[in-house]
Amino acid sequence: xxxxxxxxxxxxxxxxxxxxxxxxxxxxxxxxxxxxxxxxxxxxxxxxxxxxxxxxxxxxxxxxxxxxxxxxxxxxxxxxxxxxxxxxxxxxxxxxxxxxxxxxxxxxxxxxxxxx
Amino acid sequence: xxxxxxxxxxxxxxxxxxxxxxxxxxxxxxxxxxxxxxxxxxxxxxxxxxxxxxxxxxxxxxxxxxxxxxxxxxxxxxxxxxxxxxxxxxxxxxxxxxxxxxxxxxxxxxxxxxxxx
Numbered sequence: 001x002x003x004x005x006x007x008x009x010x011x012x013x014x015x016x017x018x019x020x021x022x023x024x025x026x027x028x029x030x031x032x033x034x035x036x037x038x039x040x041x042x043x044x045x046x047x048x049x050x051x052x053x054x055x056x057x058x059x060x061x062x063x064x065x066x067x068x069x070x071x072x073x074x075x076x077x078x079x080x081x082x083x084x085x086x087x088x089x090x091x092x093x094x095x096x097x098x099x100x101x102x103x104x105x106x107x108x109x110x111x112x113x114x115x116x
Numbered sequence: 117x118x119x120x121x122x123x124x125x126x127x128x129x130x131x132x133x134x135x136x137x138x139x140x141x142x143x144x145x146x147x148x149x150x151x152x153x154x155x156x157x158x159x160x161x162x163x164x165x166x167x168x169x170x171x172x173x174x175x176x177x178x179x180x181x182x183x184x185x186x187x188x189x190x191x192x193x194x195x196x197x198x199x200x201x202x203x204x205x206x207x208x209x210x211x212x213x214x215x216x217x218x219x220x221x222x223x224x225x226x227x228x229x230x231x232x233x
Contacts, residue, residue, distance in 0.1 A: 033220065033221075041225050042120075042208075042224050042225050043160070043206070043221070044223070045222070048220060056220065091159065091160070093221075095218070097218075104165055104218070105218075105221060106162070107159040108159050109158060110159055
């Protein structure tokens with residue numbers, strides 16, 4: 001069990017550029033979550049997938065943000081036309097849901113985005 | 117709506133002293149409660165969780181937390197703090213959704229713990 005991994009760990013980009021982050025969940029986990037954490041705040045939910053289906057999106061997820069999980073394994077989060085307000089730590093988590101029982105979420109190390 | 121309040125932004129304790137971090141939640145149904153710890157450059161690590169049953173739950177690294185429904189609280193405690201416990205601590209509550217026991221997490225803003233030698 002290698003845990004949740006995220007790449008890249010750090011990304012610096014200029015305003016207006018597009019960026020894409022990748023998350024690889026724990027291998028048997030069928031749920032995958034994205035959160036955003038700004039300085040001095042707790043993580044805030046963005047979206048989650050069960051297998052390849054995106055089941056919920058937060059109002060925080062503007063139309064510049066898109067997330068995919070094409071084969072129900074890894075996921076990507078893309079931000080188009082980045083703004084300085086997008087600077088944050090983007091966290092990925094995964095969990096195993098069996099029938100009605102969903103288990104606790106395990107988090108990756110995050111991708112820190114800085115928009116200059 | 118679900119929410120979590122951590123009233124202490126920053127706490128400083130001496131090594132060997134006891135610790136209590138406060139957490140209050142707002143949730144209409146039976147809450148699923150968690151404490152996570154985040155060290156610099158690290159992801160969130162689960163310390164402990166409360167789903168049901170015994171209201172005093174034990175976690176990793178010598179931490180425990182007590183669920184008090186009447187006070188809507190889930191405070192984290194440790195009898196003797198070590199310098200390596202210095203980190204940021206987050207309390208979270210999970211919603212139930214789509215017929216599932218656990219859904220998205222709602223986090224508090226965190227409590228930064230500093231440990232003096």
